[in-house]
Amino acid sequence: MKTLLCLLLSTGLALAEEWKSADLRPMMGPGEGFQSTTLVTAGYAFIWLLVLAFVTSVWLRSRRIDRELRALEESIADPSRVER
Numbered sequence: 001m002k003t004l005l006c007l008l009l010s011t012g013l014a015l016a017e018e019w020k021s022a023d024l025r026p027m028m029g030p031g032e033g034f035q036s037t038t039l040v041t042a043g044y045a046f047i048w049l050l051v052l053a054f055v056t057s058v059w060l061r062s063r064r065i066d067r068e069l070r071a072l073e074e075s076i077a078d079p080s081r082v083e084r
Contacts, residue, residue: 008048 012044012048
């Protein structure tokens with residue numbers, strides 16, 4: 001998990017440096033709208049937050065399934081513990 005986090009962080013930092021040097025201009029006239037770098041950064045941040053939320057939800061569900069499986073294995077090993 002730490003390796004994945006370091007990889008994502010280093011990729012993000014590299015992209016940030018690349019965006020700083022890019023010649024990106026506003027899509028509208030001067031003083032109107034947002035800078036394209038702001039929109040791109042916000043878009044990437046939103047997508048990564050969605051990916052993080054998805055991975056977290058899958059991780060939490062797998063932990064719950066592991067607990068249920070462990071309880072099932074224990075009940076099979078000791079039939080006197082079966083819940084009714």
